[in-house]
Amino acid sequence: MIDVLYFAWVRERIGIPKEQVQTSAATVADLVDELRSREDRYAAAFEDLAALRVALDQELTDFNAPLEGVREVAFFPPMTGG
């Protein structure tokens, strides 16, 4: 089980801020493929990966990163702080 978090318009499109996902995906990209195939709202949220960022255990990384040992995955658009 892995915690999956969504922020900003990713959260709005999927409709929830957080969920627990049972997965054996090897990489973030594999997890994204699993989620996309679930329901249209996931497909809509993950339509364009270039518009998304991902963090594993609160560290920014990329979609090729392996998921082994990871407890928390977060998906969100590019940040707009400051």
Place this chain on the structure above:
Amino acid sequence: MIDVLYFAWVRERIGIPKEQVQTSAATVADLVDELRSREDRYAAAFEDLAALRVALDQELTDFNAPLEGVREVAFFPPMTGG
């Protein structure tokens, strides 16, 4: 008659902050030569022109600048503001 002002260590070497000078010097450099020939304290203050700055009527300029029409000349070391 022209007002001549001295600041910082130039003022200390010459011993006064300000004086009126009767001069027909054409340029700042000519005025410096006149002052140097007056007394040792002027010679000491104007020993090294590279270590000095000059302002005419409160605008920074250089030692070749003409004095015609100028009312106020100021000599001082490089500024150390901020």
Place this chain on the structure above:
Amino acid sequence: MTVRVQENPFDFGAEAQAFATGRTDAGAVVTFTGIVRDLVQSPLHEMMIEHYPGMTERALSGIEADARTRWDLRDVLIIHRHGILRPGDMIMMVATASPHRKDAFEAAEFLMDFLKSRAPFWKKERTGEGEEWVASKSEDEYALSRW
């Protein structure tokens, strides 16, 4: 070295004063403050700032630690708000103290460049025409490349 992420307003003047007061080790203090601007096209009702609790603090502390390895800094302060803000409200501030003005300036710019596109905050604007997420700017991403 202080990092604070909070919903409540902060008192910029008091923070700046406290940061700079009694400092005999660092002659240069730089502050940057980000303020909610009104919009020209359609007046801004409010700005909502979402963040990622936990990661935000980690990211800000990481950025601050990175700045300290790059410049001679005697102190750093980062405050960033989340929640609902209105035009004129202060969103965030950074402050840097260094013996050298160049270090204080560069470190503050570095912190801002990273805050803009590496700290997990997202802004949404609400105007009379509806709500819209603020898009990231390519110039903000580009700004990171100089460090």
Place this chain on the structure above:
Amino acid sequence: MTVRVQENPFDFGAEAQAFATGRTDAGAVVTFTGIVRDLVQSPLHEMMIEHYPGMTERALSGIEADARTRWDLRDVLIIHRHGILRPGDMIMMVATASPHRKDAFEAAEFLMDFLKSRAPFWKKERTGEGEEWVASKSEDEYALSRW
């Protein structure tokens, strides 16, 4: 747009707060504050700052006007003290407000570079070993060349 040359202390926090408050036209405010540092070799008793009344105000106003032609600035504040100061005292501050953080930062750095070697102030330090005029730094002169 305000330029002040004064012997009295100024309240940095209150000035910074007033400068940044209620600003809906400029999202970026940068301040720089210069503070009297203590000296490592021999403790500093006091710093005396001499200036050239009249020319100082002219030079500061000229620098400020120059900055406004180069960057998109909605406001500028320059305060510089003269007279006797002690370690920890604030010597001067500049503040800039712009819609763009890059403009606010660059203009503040520009103002500081010019204040350092083009505004008619001279610093003298008094320690247990006597009094000495602070020498200008070649790096300060060099800093001007980038503008």
